[in-house]
Amino acid sequence: MATLVVPDSVPTPLEDAGKIRKAVQEFSFTLNLYSGLGTDEKALISVLGHRNAVQRKLIRQAYEEHYKENLIKRLETELSGHFEKAMYRWMPDPVERDALFAHLALKGQNYKVIAEIACELPPDALLAVKRAYQSCYKTSLEEDVASHTSGDIRKILVGLVGTYRYDGNEVNPNVASSEAKILQDAIGGKHFNHEEVIRIVSTRSKAQLNATFNRYKDVHGASLTKKLLGDPSDEFLAILRTTVRCITDPIKYFEKVVRHALTKAGTDEDALTRVIVRHAEKDLKEIKELYYKRNSVTLAKSVAKETSGDYEAFLLTLLEGH
Amino acid sequence: MATLVVPDSVPTPLEDAGKIRKAVQEFSFTLNLYSGLGTDEKALISVLGHRNAVQRKLIRQAYEEHYKENLIKRLETELSGHFEKAMYRWMPDPVERDALFAHLALKGQNYKVIAEIACELPPDALLAVKRAYQSCYKTSLEEDVASHTSGDIRKILVGLVGTYRYDGNEVNPNVASSEAKILQDAIGGKHFNHEEVIRIVSTRSKAQLNATFNRYKDVHGASLTKKLLGDPSDEFLAILRTTVRCITDPIKYFEKVVRHALTKAGTDEDALTRVIVRHAEKDLKEIKELYYKRNSVTLAKSVAKETSGDYEAFLLTLLEGH
Structure with a gap:
């Protein structure tokens, strides 16, 4: 479930746009006098974070x-640091x-x-992302992944972003058995x-x-991920x-990503922002x-x-709704 | 352009279904008496071939x-040989x-x-085929291609069926130049x-x-396909x-496929049927x-x-309309 809190009664888009305009303009006008006061950021968060x-x-x-x-370009000009990055990623x-x-x-x-996005999303959602990628960058995600990488990393990533996986629940137990053995x-x-x-x-x-x-775990008594440490x-x-x-447990995976982002020396803001x-x-x-x-x-x-x-x-607004 | 000829005035689907029913039933009833007369096939062709x-x-x-x-299953039971195969492929x-x-x-x-289908079709048409494949066979085309093949053949085919190619006309001349050199x-x-x-x-x-x-040809004076003979x-x-x-000239490619199908010793009916x-x-x-x-x-x-x-x-009905 979402953590985003939207008020019961929301102003019209034009009213919201007006508040944002005021916030970014005030910010610009007052920049020379009260640089860094940050009052306008609060106004932005109070609208866009809800x-x-x-x-x-x-x-x-x-x-x-x-x-x-x-608006996104304007925000990019007006804001800075991790807050700007987070807002830039929140807006689209x-x-x-x-x-x-x-x-x-x-x-x-x-x-x-890339693996995170390709494996977490359902096949049709990944397809929608690939279409958006083409419309933004005028190239396919597949060709960009393939031309930025090489060797085994290319092989696995091109496979992950390329495959339009079957999304049904049918499972072939013989395949489970034989492929657990191959793994x-x-x-x-x-x-x-x-x-x-x-x-x-x-x-x-x-x-x-x-x-x-699961078949792998039944036979070998340990999960596959445990065997992939190295x-x-x-x-x-x-x-x-x-x-x-x-693929097995995205929630558990993302909990781990934020935990590592927060506990590592020098906080990984990019990962933290991405997950939130x-x-x-x-x-x-x-x-x-x-x-x-x-x-x-x-x-x-x-x-x-x-x-x-x-x-x-x-971040706390998105996390807690206040 | 199509070669299929559809009459200006077409009976209702139920009238057509009635004619087909008559054709397959007559065939069944008369099978013991006049096996192989083939009159019913003519009736089928005169409807379904138009x-x-x-x-x-x-x-x-x-x-x-x-x-x-x-109907498709019924036709499969009633017909035989290359005609049955052709009708079975024509119907869906x-x-x-x-x-x-x-x-x-x-x-x-x-x-x-597989390469023929993946490369001839526009990206969205290939995607529609992949969706139809999943709905018919309850697996993805990608996984079936990958599990039937290995080595280099797997690499190229999984890439061809997997990639949702960018379909725009934008071309990067630097990429053309550097990748012609790589090739x-x-x-x-x-x-x-x-x-x-x-x-x-x-x-x-x-x-x-x-x-x-084209860049390759300009620099090396011969087309890439000429260099791919071996x-x-x-x-x-x-x-x-x-x-x-x-990718370069599908019409030229398919002309070659039918030419080879017709000229090789013992006609390649599968290829001929497929193209027509x-x-x-x-x-x-x-x-x-x-x-x-x-x-x-x-x-x-x-x-x-x-x-x-x-x-x-x-085949002549589909080719010539009579």
Whole structure:
């Protein structure tokens, strides 16, 4: 479930656009006098941190129509730091946002994020992201992934973003059995990058993969992810782990991503922003609950401890609704 | 353009279904007495060989509703040989038909056909075929291709069926230049299966590939396809040639397929049926015209020479409209 809180009675898109205009203009006019006061950011958060994707789109349209400028570009000019990045990622439609995350991941060579997006989303949602990617960047996600990468990383990522997985619940127990054996033979021998491992995880349906992974666990007494631990600098292995985790239990995976982002020396704001912004409108509540269960402290408290200023205020608004 | 001829005034779907019912029933009743007379096949051809995809679908529905049986299954029982195969492939919707051809190609290990379908169709049409495939077979085309193949053939085919190519006309001349060079380096050294060759042909947009192939030709004075000739038993190379040909000039490619099907010792009926049935409603006219230009004989005349009976009559109906 979502954590985003939208008030019962919402102003019209044009009224919201007016408040935002006031906030960004005041900010500009007062910049020389009271630089850094941050009052305008609060106004922005109080509006945009409480509107869902459809409402934000209508606000963007009303703003552009009325003030003859692109709201996202204006915000980019006016804001800065992690708060600007978070707002820039919050504003687009979910599919355009994921296209943006995929594009940024390629630019920053943060390839795990590509696996995260490709494996977490249902097949038709991934397809919608690929369409948005083409419309934004005039190239396909597949060709950009393929031309930025090479070797095993290319093989697995092109498979993951390319396959339009079957989305039905039918499972073939013979395939589960035979492919659990193939995985065991390859992974037992530490051949993580075996052609067959890549084929299985990148093309089989999620229902089939869960059956295969369960079969693996039944026979070998340990989950597949436990067997995928190894050299932390092995990027292919990290992508493979992300793939398996996002397919078997995405909530557990994303809890781990925020936990690592918050506990590592020097907070990983990019990962923290990504999880909160991408999930606030869908399943951040489940991620929060698991976080509390796992860490005996609320996610909000951890976020408040590791972040500050408008960035903190914005993340807490998305997380807690206030 | 299509070669299929639909009369100006078409009976209702139920009237057509009635004629077909009569034809298949007469056939069954008279089978013991006049086995092989073939008069009923003529009636079938005179109806179904002159109806477009939408009309055939309405006939199938009317038949099923009225006679409580599946028309395609009934035809399968009643007919035989190449005529049955051709009718069985003619009857479905174009996307279901291509899903069927892909499925048959995998069963028969005729992998060139997978490349043919993946590269000839526009990206959204390929996607529709993949959806039809899932709905018919409860698995994805990608996983079936991947699990039936291995090595380089798997790499190129999974790339071809997986990629949702960018369909725009934008071309990057720098990419054309650098990737023409990559192709030259790999193919000049006979490394046809080089990872980069597979990446380029399977992920780039058709517009980009045509720009890249033209650049290749400008620099090297010969077309890429000319450089892809080699051991005729090399299946990977055959798939790569099919890929390049279907992207650069599908009409020329299909003319060649029918020419080879008709001229080889023992006619390749499967290939002949495939081209005629798949193209009768779209661009068989262009294929016919090129065939005449290239061979100084009409395609109809060649088909009549190499085929016989109801199969011949049906193909000629689709080719010539009579």
